[in-house]
Amino acid sequence: MVSPNVPPSANLEPFALKAHHYGRISGVSMAVHSIPDAFLLLHTGVGCKYKAAAQLSVHDWARQPHRREGWTEVGDAALIRGAAERIGPYVRSWYDRQKPGLIIVTAASHLEMAGEDIAGAVRQADATVPCPVRYVHGLGFSGDLYDGYRAVVSTVLDQIPWAEVRPQKGRVAVVGYPFDRYESDHSANLHQLRNLIREVGRELVAVVPSGQPMARLAEAARAETILVLPYAHALAEQLETTGRQVVLTDLPVGLRCTTAWLDHVARELGADHRKTAAAARRLAGYADQELNLLRTRLVGGRSAVFAETPLAVGLTDLLDGLGLPPVLVGLRDRSFGGVAAFRRGLAPAGLDLRPDAVILKDLSLWAARAHLRRELEKGHLLAGLGSAAELGTMTQGHADLQNDEGELAHRFAPVILGFPSSGYHALQPQPTYGFGGAVTVGQRLLDGLLSGQA
Amino acid sequence: MTPPRKPPRGAEPSHKGQAGLEEGEPHRFGAGDEPFWKRQETRLAGQLGQPCCTLSGMCTLLGGMDGNFAVIIHGERDCGNSFVHHRMKSAERFFCTCLTEEQITVGRVDEPLERCLRLVLDEVAPDAVIVLGTCPITMIGADPGPVVDRLAAQTQIPILLLRTGGLKLATQAEMVDWLYESLAGLPQIVRSQAVDRRRVAAALRETSRQLQRDVAVTPLDVRARVEEALSAPPMDRAVNFIGLPADGVRSSELSTVLHSAGIQIAGLYPFEADLRDWRSIGHAAVNIVADRRLYPRLLARLEKEHAIGSVQVPLPIGLNQSLQFYQAIGDFFDAPEALDQTLAPLVAAARARVEAFRTQAGSIRVAMGLRMLNNYQVDQLAYEGLGDVEALAELGFDLTLLIQGPPEERPRFAEMLAGLGVTLPMQVFPNPWNLAPLLVEGKYQVAYLADHSWEEALKAGVPMIKSRGLAPLLAGVQQNLTVLAELLRAAGHPAGQPAGQSAGEEA
Numbered sequence: 007m008v009s010p011n012v013p014p015s016a017n018l019e020p021f022a023l024k025a026h027h028y029g030r031i032s033g034v035s036m037a038v039h040s041i042p043d044a045f046l047l048l049h050t051g052v053g054c055k056y057k058a059a060a061q062l063s064v065h066d067w068a069r070q071p072h073r074r075e076g077w078t079e080v081g082d083a084a085l086i087r088g089a090a091e092r093i094g095p096y097v098r099s100w101y102d103r104q105k106p107g108l109i110i111v112t113a114a115s116h117l118e119m120a121g122e123d124i125a126g127a128v129r130q131a132d133a134t135v136p137c138p139v140r141y142v143h144g145l146g147f148s149g150d151l152y153d154g155y156r157a158v159v160s161t162v163l164d165q166i167p168w169a170e171v172r173p174q175k176g177r178v179a180v181v182g183y184p185f186d187r188y189e190s191d192h193s194a195n196l197h198q199l200r201n202l203i204r205e206v207g208r209e210l211v212a213v214v215p216s217g218q219p220m221a222r223l224a225e226a227a228r229a230e231t232i233l234v235l236p237y238a239h240a241l242a243e244q245l246e247t248t249g250r251q252v253v254l255t256d257l258p259v260g261l262r263c264t265t266a267w268l269d270h271v272a273r274e275l276g277a278d279h280r281k282t283a284a285a286a287r288r289l290a291g292y293a294d295q296e297l298n299l300l301r302t303r304l305v306g307g308r309s310a311v312f313a314e315t316p317l318a319v320g321l322t323d324l325l326d327g328l329g330l331p332p333v334l335v336g337l338r339d340r341s342f343g344g345v346a347a348f349r350r351g352l353a354p355a356g357l358d359l360r361p362d363a364v365i366l367k368d369l370s371l372w373a374a375r376a377h378l379r380r381e382l383e384k385g386h387l388l389a390g391l392g393s394a395a396e397l398g399t400m401t402q403g404h405a406d407l408q409n410d411e412g413e414l415a416h417r418f419a420p421v422i423l424g425f426p427s428s429g430y431h432a433l434q435p436q437p438t439y440g441f442g443g444a445v446t447v448g449q450r451l452l453d454g455l456l457s458g459q460a
Numbered sequence: 461m462t463p464p465r466k467p468p469r470g471a472e473p474s475h476k477g478q479a480g481l482e483e484g485e486p487h488r489f490g491a492g493d494e495p496f497w498k499r500q501e502t503r504l505a506g507q508l509g510q511p512c513c514t515l516s517g518m519c520t521l522l523g524g525m526d527g528n529f530a531v532i533i534h535g536e537r538d539c540g541n542s543f544v545h546h547r548m549k550s551a552e553r554f555f556c557t558c559l560t561e562e563q564i565t566v567g568r569v570d571e572p573l574e575r576c577l578r579l580v581l582d583e584v585a586p587d588a589v590i591v592l593g594t595c596p597i598t599m600i601g602a603d604p605g606p607v608v609d610r611l612a613a614q615t616q617i618p619i620l621l622l623r624t625g626g627l628k629l630a631t632q633a634e635m636v637d638w639l640y641e642s643l644a645g646l647p648q649i650v651r652s653q654a655v656d657r658r659r660v661a662a663a664l665r666e667t668s669r670q671l672q673r674d675v676a677v678t679p680l681d682v683r684a685r686v687e688e689a690l691s692a693p694p695m696d697r698a699v700n701f702i703g704l705p706a707d708g709v710r711s712s713e714l715s716t717v718l719h720s721a722g723i724q725i726a727g728l729y730p731f732e733a734d735l736r737d738w739r740s741i742g743h744a745a746v747n748i749v750a751d752r753r754l755y756p757r758l759l760a761r762l763e764k765e766h767a768i769g770s771v772q773v774p775l776p777i778g779l780n781q782s783l784q785f786y787q788a789i790g791d792f793f794d795a796p797e798a799l800d801q802t803l804a805p806l807v808a809a810a811r812a813r814v815e816a817f818r819t820q821a822g823s824i825r826v827a828m829g830l831r832m833l834n835n836y837q838v839d840q841l842a843y844e845g846l847g848d849v850e851a852l853a854e855l856g857f858d859l860t861l862l863i864q865g866p867p868e869e870r871p872r873f874a875e876m877l878a879g880l881g882v883t884l885p886m887q888v889f890p891n892p893w894n895l896a897p898l899l900v901e902g903k904y905q906v907a908y909l910a911d912h913s914w915e916e917a918l919k920a921g922v923p924m925i926k927s928r929g930l931a932p933l934l935a936g937v938q939q940n941l942t943v944l945a946e947l948l949r950a951a952g953h954p955a956g957q958p959a960g961q962s963a964g965e966e967a
Binding site for chain 1: 486488489490492493496497511512513515516532536537538539540541542543544545546547551552554555556557558559560561564565576579580583595596598599625626627628629834891892893912915
């Protein structure tokens with residue numbers, strides 16, 4: 007019998023279904039979903055459809071991802087006869103129906119392994135419709151959601167007319183924002199980014215991706231500086247060829263990390279960093295004052311974080327700043343460098359984890375929930391920040407954590423953020439980024455803790 | 461800023477294949493592909509339901525099932541992503557052999573399976589293991605059978621190998637029957653141990669409720685109830701319900717009505733069935749089945765191995781179908797009077813509500829979507845998705861079927877519907893993203909569509925109910941009429957008067 011709070015052995019763990027089992031195809035789908043006039047053609051069998059829009063459809067209430075996705079309906083007969091020839095007709099048919107600004111074709115591993123020239127078929131299809139048609143590998147053996155996402159961002163960057171457009175002084179573009187739904191949490195994050203960039207005396211002209219169509223993403227060409235978020239750091243070399251100043255940054259999440267982000271950006275852009283530092287102190291002070299109401303009530307508490315490495319760094323800062331240092335960190339990616347990268351990410355903000363903290367990489371659902379239950383049993387875990395994958399069952403249906411009234415037996419606030427957030431939807435602006443994001447997450451945490459109390 | 465679009469390549473010479481275009485007709489870049497589409501193998505496979513990947517389907521259904529089991533997906537890592545796992549209560553019981561490109565290329569796939577299987581057997585100690593195949597395994601022609609057989613011979617734990625995958629298009633109906641027949645084929649638990657724990661829990665809950673509102677319940681009453689619940693029901697009065705709507709099995713109406721005739725629920729398949737239930741499915745006198753055609757393999761196994769016959773019932777949605785449902789049960793157990801007596805007040809109330817609604821609503825145009833979902837739910841699949849038609853028709857609605865599929869296949873759909881005795885008007889539409897104009901053109905007043913159609917219904921200004929969103933049994937009649945009345949009120953229809961005056965609210 008699976009014991010609910012004993013994780014699988016180190017031997018079994020690699021086989022257990024991951025908390026973030028998503029592969030490249032899911033990331034490709036997410037990135038295509040972030041561009042309202044892009045279209046995803048899956049060159050796959052019928053089940054692979056579930057790796058794409060189906061995963062997002064429960065996450066995004068504001069826009070159905072299915073409407074910009076098709077598949078080439080590959081079955082065994084098509085595989086034997088040669089399936090790549092199917093790509094052209096499907097591309098043209100979908101172009102006729104939807105007139106997209108970009109078509110991305112991706113393929114399941116077994117079709118890529120069958121030895122057919124899928125890339126060639128995509129090139130041929132590209133020549134027959136007005137919009138660009140591009141092939142992005144969907145190999146499911148390696149890589150994760152963030153690799154797939156980044157591959158599409160790279161393709162989009164190739165479509166931006168960097169050479170034709172003159173960069174404008176003081177204009178900044180951000181590349182690598184993880185836009186996964188059209189709800190108000192993302193519009194709020196984008197607003198925070200815009201305001202932060204304004205604090206260094208610059209104007210944000212485009213965020214790639216940001217829920218904007220191809221024509222708006224092309225505005226990035228007007229920027230003289232490109233700020234690259236961690237999700238696109240691997241594209242630095244490609245971005246260097248644009249002739250723009252390229253600045254790699256961490257995420258502006260958490261009070262100290264946001265302050266460090268502003269300082270780094272100001273210095274790299276040659277802005278008046280003393281002025282920026284003063285602005286950061288002022289804004290952080292406002293946020294800090296609000297969070298004090300909460301902080302004083304959380305003394306001695308601990309927390310858990312489940313997120314991709316760059317976000318985990320920011321959330322660790324945020325929780326630590328609230329007096330809820332994480333004792334459990336689950337890094338749900340395989341592409342950002344793991345535990346070492348996480349620790350490196352903490353350094354610029356002067357952060358470190360408690361010595362008793364556990365950091366797990368690419369952990370299984372079983373392990374995530376078992377470790378969480380263990381910490382809950384110790385009675386000090388007050389908050390968990392993570393996606394619906396790790397925290398969903400903490401609020402629905404796990405009898406071992408519930409009392410007779412169906413409420414959580416422990417005083418624990420599960421705050422669902424990131425992907426997937428199927429258990430949480432934002433009707434009003436609720437950022438995670440910036441100083442405002444720290445207060446918003448603090449508010450959600452407080453709501454969770456007080457839930458059920460009169 | 462000009463969008464980064466290529467110049468429309470071949471705009472001029474490219475009009476090859478466009479010769480048939482009429483003046484003013486939009487340019488069609490795929491116009492030359494007609495021969496390709498004509499060569500396409502059919503996706504319909506003789507069923508109205510959408511085709512599915514058997515791996516995705518089984519993972520979805522097993523992920524929602526309770527019990528001490530383990531599922532091993534034998535394939536590449538991403539195959540474990542072909543279902544929406546994060547919402548499943550049993551996702552922690554899933555494992556994947558996570559085959560590498562090299563292992564698949566050289567065909568060295570048995571060793572990871574054996575290793576994973578051994579670890580799962582040792583650490584999880586499940587009551588059953590289900591090993592599922594994937595496309596890469598099918599493609600390279602690997603046979604996991606010998607590994608599974610070898611390990612099965614070394615353990616007492618049953619290991620099921622199901623050669624699933626997405627390359628051979630299966631219907632959802634075939635998939636659910638295959639899975640459920642396989643689960644029913646697991647070694648059965650001896651009858652003395654097969655006490656329905658849910659029945660005990662339900663009896664305790666009901667007793668607790670009664671205790672709260674009625675001090676006349678004595679400790680002896682409580683004891684009697686618990687003892688009754690703890691005893692295995694007599695086999696000749698025990699029923700397996702197969703394919704009832706999920707909401708229906710949670711209704712207290714069903715157990716109360718059956719109890720009045722001395723009939724017991726042996727199991728509620730599949731929505732409320734855990735692994736132990738499937739391993740107790742042989743302990744019943746009859747299967748009451750919503751659409752026998754969905755379960756040829758399962759029913760044949762139950763007949764052959766346990767001598768349990770089956771009685772077909774409609775989905776118990778709406779007044780008439782609920783009555784037919786109870787009548788079939790009463791007839792089988794030769795207890796129509798007992799059931800009639802219990803049902804009489806419920807039927808009278810439901811009938812009055814339906815008649816009042818009909819009178820007030822008049823003929824309302826309703827669009828009912830079909831073939832729009834791939835969610836493997838048997839109540840959606842029952843009667844080819846037409847299980848709710850009668851419930852809507854008895855309200856006097858003017859129903860039109862909107863079938864998602866290739867419009868050129870309209871004659872085939874019409875033929876299939878005729879085969880089912882359905883003569884309702886129908887329209888075939890190619891994809892769910894152009895439903896709004898269809899809803900507007902058809903002047904529909906209510907839409908009964910798959911849940912992903914909210915946006916389209918909203919665009920069209922047509923109030924929508926999620927398909928299979930109608931509540932079952934007689935108790936569901938009032939609930940359904942209330943929802944319909946509220947929808948119609950929102951749309952400004954006279955049938956939707958404020959609560960208290962609406963047809964749905966009158967008794």
